[in-house]
Amino acid sequence: MRKILLILSFLICSNAFSQILSSNIEKKTIALGEVNRLVIKIDNLHEQQVISAPKNELLPFHFEEIKDSIGQNANTYERKIEFAVFEEGKFTIPELEFKVDGKILKTIPYELDVINTAQKADQINDIMKNKEVKLDVKDYWELYKFYILAAIALIALIIAIIIVVKWGKKSKKSPVVATNQTLKELDSLKKKRYIEEGNYRSFYVELIDISRKFITRQYRLPADVLLTDDLIEVMKKNNTISLDNEKVVEEVFLRGDLVKFAKTFPDQQTMEKDFADIREFVKKSSKDLEFENLRKDV
Missing domain, CATH: 2.60.40.10 (Immunoglobulins)
Structure with a gap:
């Protein structure tokens, strides 16, 4: 116990x-x-x-x-x-x-x-009904401002590209650009002193080559491929170049052909005059084009 x-x-x-x-x-x-x-x-x-x-x-x-x-x-x-x-x-x-x-x-x-207590036939209801919220302009701006600004920037960029492409090409092909470029080429020819040295053949070859390229660019005439006689005929039929300028081109080009084939021997005074006449023709070419544009408008 x-x-x-x-x-x-x-x-x-x-x-x-x-x-x-x-x-x-x-x-x-x-x-x-x-x-x-x-x-x-x-x-x-x-x-x-x-x-x-x-x-x-x-x-x-x-x-x-x-x-x-x-x-x-x-x-x-x-x-x-x-x-x-x-x-x-x-x-x-x-x-x-x-x-x-x-x-x-x-x-x-x-x-x-x-x-899993959920069944396929069960209806699922929201806890709360969707609430409608009214938005004003300021609310929409806050929601979509970045998209709007991006769209505006894209449109501005497209317009800028069109302007550059369209007007940039025009400016490069404008009469003033062609005139200034040819005047620079003529100044370069002058500096070679062909006239002072009596090298008339080289002088006329380069002078006429510069003039042909200028007529092709400025007047849209095939001066770079036509013979002198054919070019003169085209200029007279086209009526784009004024009569005074046609006369200058005709005289200088014909004289250049004679020099090229040794059929004439121009003196220094003649070469100086031909150079000055071509230079003046280039400078006045814009007036020919202005007159041609007015004539087309009429």
Whole structure:
């Protein structure tokens, strides 16, 4: 009898001073994404610390921990975990370990069924009805201003390209550009001093070559390919070049042909006059074109 009393006393003392772990899960069957709760409690701590997995890392992979709160005082440890599962099937919460003063305490395992409660025929309704918001001009501007500015910039760029292509070509082919270019070529010919040195053949070859290129560019006549007689005939039929300028071109070109075939030998005064006449013809050519444009308009 005395032995029985001793054993009972020992057991009572042991239970009085040992830690007691308990756990409870709210639901064994949950829907997809439904929040479930697991509570773990340890009593009789006697100011001993509890060591376990860090917050939000206690449950296995498939369990999405939403909230993990730990509360502990001198005698009690309590951990409340809210979690959800986002896959259908059966899942197990295994034994969870808690260490108290070198002693390992384990919870019991739990099996959970996760089901999909939605049916194909279920009608899904919005929580709130769509609300119509009226927008004013300022609101539309804030929404689309970058698109509008980009469109304006693109249009401006296209217009600029058209202007450059259209007017750039015109400016390069304008009478003033052709005139200035030919005057520079004539100045270069003058600097070669063919006239002073009596080199009349080189002088007339280059003078007529410059003049032919000028007539081709300025008057749109095929002066660069026609013989002198044919060119003179075309100029008279075309009526683009004034009579005075036609006369200058005819005299200088015919004299150039004679010099080329050594049928005449012009003196310095004649070469000076022919050069001056061609230069004046080039300078007056713009007036011929102005008159031609007026004639076409009429």
